[in-house]
Amino acid sequence: MSALMPVADALAAILKTSEVLASEDVALRQAAGRVLAQNISALRTQPPFPASAMDGYAVRADDIASAPANLTLVGESAAGHPFHGSISTNECVRIFTGAPVPEGADTILIQENAQTTGDSVTALQAEERGRYVRPAALDFAEGDELLSAGEILDAGSLSLAAAMNHPALPVRRRPLVAIIATGDELRVPGSKLEPGQIIASNTFGVAALVEKAGGKVLDLGIASDTMKSLEEKFKAAQGADIVVTLGGASVGDHDLVQDALETRGVTLDFWKLAMRPGKPVTFGTAPSGQRYLGLPGNPVSSLVCTTIFLAPLIKSMLGLPAQTHHQTARLAVDLPQNNEREEYARATYELMDGDWWVTPAASQDSSIIRLYHQSNCLLIRPANAPALKRGATCHVVPL
Ligand SMILES: Nc1nc2c(c(=O)[nH]1)N[C@H]1C(S)=C(S)[C@@H](COP(=O)(O)OP(=O)(O)OC[C@H]3O[C@@H](n4cnc5c(N)ncnc54)[C@H](O)[C@@H]3O)O[C@H]1N2
Ligand code: MOO
Numbered sequence: 001m002s003a004l005m006p007v008a009d010a011l012a013a014i015l016k017t018s019e020v021l022a023s024e025d026v027a028l029r030q031a032a033g034r035v036l037a038q039n040i041s042a043l044r045t046q047p048p049f050p051a052s053a054m055d056g057y058a059v060r061a062d063d064i065a066s067a068p069a070n071l072t073l074v075g076e077s078a079a080g081h082p083f084h085g086s087i088s089t090n091e092c093v094r095i096f097t098g099a100p101v102p103e104g105a106d107t108i109l110i111q112e113n114a115q116t117t118g119d120s121v122t123a124l125q126a127e128e129r130g131r132y133v134r135p136a137a138l139d140f141a142e143g144d145e146l147l148s149a150g151e152i153l154d155a156g157s158l159s160l161a162a163a164m165n166h167p168a169l170p171v172r173r174r175p176l177v178a179i180i181a182t183g184d185e186l187r188v189p190g191s192k193l194e195p196g197q198i199i200a201s202n203t204f205g206v207a208a209l210v211e212k213a214g215g216k217v218l219d220l221g222i223a224s225d226t227m228k229s230l231e232e233k234f235k236a237a238q239g240a241d242i243v244v245t246l247g248g249a250s251v252g253d254h255d256l257v258q259d260a261l262e263t264r265g266v267t268l269d270f271w272k273l274a275m276r277p278g279k280p281v282t283f284g285t286a287p288s289g290q291r292y293l294g295l296p297g298n299p300v301s302s303l304v305c306t307t308i309f310l311a312p313l314i315k316s317m318l319g320l321p322a323q324t325h326h327q328t329a330r331l332a333v334d335l336p337q338n339n340e341r342e343e344y345a346r347a348t349y350e351l352m353d354g355d356w357w358v359t360p361a362a363s364q365d366s367s368i369i370r371l372y373h374q375s376n377c378l379l380i381r382p383a384n385a386p387a388l389k390r391g392a393t394c395h396v397v398p399l
Contacts, residue, residue, distance in 0.1 A: 052097060052099050072092070147164075247297025
């Protein structure tokens, strides 16, 4: 029997095929969660003028230094309606938050500290020069490079891009991932099932993980176990960057995926991985560059393999770091020695007395989707790891 391939070697072979995708311009409202493809500079200065931070009066600090002081009201400056002109000694302008501070003024007297009768304003207290004036370019100046290629666009970056006067941004094209469930026994959720049939559930979890990693899903439904059906699905998947098949990855008599792909000129590497769950995985590249990833049909295996292999491939095609995020936790139970398969055990970790403690689920059968749902991490056990006692430190992948 040939040796099982280490998980790291399979991941390296998959990542070798990843090249960063081209960029496309998208409108800001469509850009949340996308990966910025270029550094972005401000097209304007913000604020573009010294602006008032409060409602009150634009004054000269010297004029109110020995308050109370009497000033003459000579006009008004509101946001969008500036005062055209400048103020002289012992003059002031009514001003509102966000409005330009008129020339000659250097300070805002808030209205709580003023008394007004007609055109006469009495300053009730002195103010430090510059009080409540936001200088021009307090936020940023035209030409400042404030967004960096590789950023995932979020609330802060999108508001900033808008303020910098960009209506759209160049972002990495999202890898298109076609998902094909395979198997005569499969029906869509909501079906009335005949004997021997089950629901094709894997597509939904895999699709959610693909989108979370930054990919775009093309759900091609269910292929039956015939060459004709598989070939039709592969044809429909032609525009995808990655084609994922679910099930039929093993060596059973009804596993036709390999034959169907060979007719498309894809040379598939069939791996038996040193991984639990996720022993049978296939991967290959067509002459067109299209990648094929065959994931095991067992529900938990398909989700774990998506997390460990497919999500990193998508991220690296977006120009993002491919590493799966790990963190450490302490074992809440004793564990026996592991065998030659690196294990990704469904587990629960929680913070207790300042430490994260992890407890594996009672069963690790890769068909039990209920226990995957109840877990919040995968506990990693390296191949041939020694037995561990409660309290030992180990690595988990948060889910
Ligand atoms: N003789 C051997 N048999 C098996 C081996 C082996 O090494 N030698 N490996 C086992 C392991 S490990 C796994 S994992 C499975 C994977 O097999 P396949 O990828 O070929 O998957 P299927 O046989 O098509 O399905 C397995 C199981 O999952 C159900 N399934 C399939 N697709 C879906 C779907 N989209 N949604 C929900 N459930 C699905 C299917 O009905 C089966 O029950 O092979 C072992 N056998
Ligand atoms: O590896 Mo299979 O994915 O153990 O059930």
